[in-house]
Amino acid sequence: MLRVIRVSGESLFPSYQNGDFVIVSKIPYFFARPRHGDVVILKHQQYGELIKIVDGSRTHGDDIFVVGMHPNSIDSRAFGPVRRNDILGKVIWHIKKPKK
């Protein structure tokens, strides 16, 4: 039900940084679709497990459009929408890396 995942990369910088941890749960999506602004973990065939933000304005039905914050983020603008079944869960807790 809960997974602990470490963030690797900078496509959600500055909100999520390399080395942050997130607690992810599938439960919020048992009865509801991913909503605009949700931060989700998804499984992509080519890129593996990714952390992205749901763009509700470009989401249609079970085709979920996900984006990063970085201009060069690899996301739905490059690989198209993902299927709802590919969403592994919603980030319900973000544990930031402490500033040195």
Place this chain on the structure above:
Amino acid sequence: MVYRILEAFDKMFGLEQARAHCDVPCGIYDPIKAQIAALTVVRMVDLLNDKLENHGNDNGSQPDAEFINSVARYVAVKEEHAEECKHEIRVIMGDYLKEAHYQEYPELAGLVLNIMQLGSKSRQTADRETAVALVEAVNRFAEIFWATKGVETKRATAPYAPSLETVYPVL
């Protein structure tokens, strides 16, 4: 506190990772490789035609090993660079160009398709007109690419054969 516990747990047991993925190397894109590849295609067609012309003058219609070797090499390099040109454009299209770019430059989608078709035709044939059209299409792509980055471009004759007009960024 929570972070330190998770960090220690991660070091001991290795937690799952989710990539906030950017392309690597992040942000390094340049159409110049596609432009050089397209110019190389024209150069190979020219060398091929020169070789055939000289061969006709020197040896009649009888091909020798040296002739066959040269022609095979020109064709192989033409094939390789036409494909490289298509590959480089596909990388920029897939990893750099976004929906907003296609909206700002409505010709972009058709231009990329045209480059793919001209690249394929350049492999299938030794038609100089097609190869030159490939150079020009990639030049236009380069102009749009640099415009998306707010970089001015200029057109100048490439300082090497086949001495065709080429688009360069003004940096």
